[in-house]
Amino acid sequence: MKINVAGTDKEYAAGTTISQLIAAEDVESPDYVTVSINEDFVKSSEFSTRQLQENDKVEFLYFMGGGC
Amino acid sequence: MGMTNDQLERYSRHIILKEVGGKGQKKLLQSSVLIIGAGGLGSPAAMYLAAAGIGTIGIVDADEVDLSNLQRQIVHTTADIGKAKVKSAKDTMEAINPDVTVNAYRQFVTSENIMDLIKDYDFIIDGTDNFPAKFLINDACVMAKKPFSHAGIIRFKGQLMTYVPGEGPCYRCVFKNPPPKDAVPTCKQAGVIGAMGGIIGSMQAMEAIKYILGIGNLLVGKLLTYDALTMEFHTVQLPKKVDGCAVCGDHPTIIKLIDYEQAECSGK
Numbered sequence: 001m002k003i004n005v006a007g008t009d010k011e012y013a014a015g016t017t018i019s020q021l022i023a024a025e026d027v028e029s030p031d032y033v034t035v036s037i038n039e040d041f042v043k044s045s046e047f048s049t050r051q052l053q054e055n056d057k058v059e060f061l062y063f064m065g066g067g068c
Numbered sequence: 069m070g071m072t073n074d075q076l077e078r079y080s081r082h083i084i085l086k087e088v089g090g091k092g093q094k095k096l097l098q099s100s101v102l103i104i105g106a107g108g109l110g111s112p113a114a115m116y117l118a119a120a121g122i123g124t125i126g127i128v129d130a131d132e133v134d135l136s137n138l139q140r141q142i143v144h145t146t147a148d149i150g151k152a153k154v155k156s157a158k159d160t161m162e163a164i165n166p167d168v169t170v171n172a173y174r175q176f177v178t179s180e181n182i183m184d185l186i187k188d189y190d191f192i193i194d195g196t197d198n199f200p201a202k203f204l205i206n207d208a209c210v211m212a213k214k215p216f217s218h219a220g221i222i223r224f225k226g227q228l229m230t231y232v233p234g235e236g237p238c239y240r241c242v243f244k245n246p247p248p249k250d251a252v253p254t255c256k257q258a259g260v261i262g263a264m265g266g267i268i269g270s271m272q273a274m275e276a277i278k279y280i281l282g283i284g285n286l287l288v289g290k291l292l293t294y295d296a297l298t299m300e301f302h303t304v305q306l307p308k309k310v311d312g313c314a315v316c317g318d319h320p321t322i323i324k325l326i327d328y329e330q331a332e333c334s335g336k
Contacts, residue, residue: 007302032247039305041242059304061291063247064220064227066255067109067265068137068197 001054014054018047027060034061071097075167079121087283093121097167099280100124102189104177104205106131106153108255108265109219109272110195111143116273118161118168122280125161126171126189129153140262177201179325182208191276192216195269197255199246200328206231206239207325210316215279217272217287222255224296226268229287229306230275236289241310246328261296268294 001014005025012021018037022030035042036059042050052058071079071090075097082088082096101122103110106129117125133141133148133156141153148156154172161170173185177196182204186192192214194205202218209216209231218239219228231238271292278284291304315322 006304029247029252032252034242034244036304036307040307041310061242061304062227063199063243063252064222064225065199065202065252066197066220066222066258066260067105067195068107068255068260 001052003052003055004057006059012052014051016052018042018050018052018058021052021058022047022060025060028062032063035059036061075121078165078167082120088281092281092283095280096121096277097123099191100126100189101191101193101276101280102126102128102186103193103195104128104185104201105195105197106141106143106157107137107195107197108140108221108260108262109269110157110193111141112266112269113193113195113273113276114143114157114161115164116270117276118164118170120273120277121165121167122276123167124169124171124189126173126185127154127157127161128173128175128177128185129157130174130176140260140265142266177204177208179204179327182325183212186212186214189214191279193272193276194218195272199252202239203243203246203328204325207315207322209233210238210240211325217275219268219272221260221264221268222253222258224261224264225294226264226296227291227293228268228271228275229291230279232279232286232288236308237306237310238313238316240315240322241313242291242306244314249329264294264296267296 003012027033037056079093082093083090099122101117103114106127131153133144133151133153143160144156152174154174158170158172213233215232217230289306293302
């Protein structure tokens with residue numbers, strides 16, 4: 001199925017969960033990433049169970065602490 | 069208030085813009101912006117806001133200028149090493165533009181002092197280097213109904229968003245709580261390319277100027293990310309409203325400011 005990850009169209013197997021996507025995309029500090037699907041935040045407790053759907057638009061939002 | 073001939077000349081490239089004009093320039097001259105952190109983000113923000121003729125600029129930082137700051141903190145010079153950062157930043161801003169009144173606050177923001185610091189300013193810029201301060205600034209601005217620009221930089225990446233009371237999500241809507249100490253790398257541990265502060269801090273100054281002038285679209289409800297290596301900007305659309313946000317939601321559970329444990333990159 002086709003999904004959009006951070007603005008790029010990608011192909012993933014049907015049934016892929018958010019946790020599997022986080023691993024496949026090699027997300028930095030995966031325990032502290034915020035995920036939105038179709039402009040709605042997903043609770044981290046749902047990452048391992050929620051399956052992505054065709055045409056989902058996924059965004060990863062990262063903590064960025066620097067300013068120094 | 070009329071402008072002097074010197075002011076008409078100094079700000080001529082602003083005044084000629086139809087979005088600014090003489091009226092807009094006077095607005096800038098009568099406005100005030102508080103910059104929290106005189107570092108990588110705060111330096112360019114301070115310099116552009118001073119040059120733009122923001123009438124009153126506050127700058128907050130307790131640190132002194134260190135040699136390792138100078139690769140990116142362009143408001144300070146080699147001769148400033150050892151001086152209070154707020155003094156050095158004030159000197160630079162006043163040298164750029166004598167129209168500007170600079171208030172220097174040599175302190176770190178805490179739950180005790182932040183409400184008093186922000187209360188007289190029109191717009192706040194978060195140029196801090198640690199999550200406890202970023203959450204504190206967010207919560208204080210939500211409680212005091214102050215607009216602010218949040219930003220973060222690390223390695224070759226940067227991001228920013230703007231909060232305007234009642235118009236979109238706050239920083240806590242997106243990030244909920246500070247990560248545990250050392251869970252997420254700081255720029256001291258991971259490094260940051262100096263020009264990143266220039267790009268993102270200048271965009272924070274741009275948001276402040278647009279807010280004051282009431283022009284264009286702000287980064288409200290959006291997080292703009294920038295990757296210097298791929299040279300790509302990406303705008304993440306945030307939810308219009310986040311149900312149950314602990315500070316800006318309909319039933320806030322955070323009603324007192326919190327001093328989280330410091331995990332800053334010590335500014336050095």
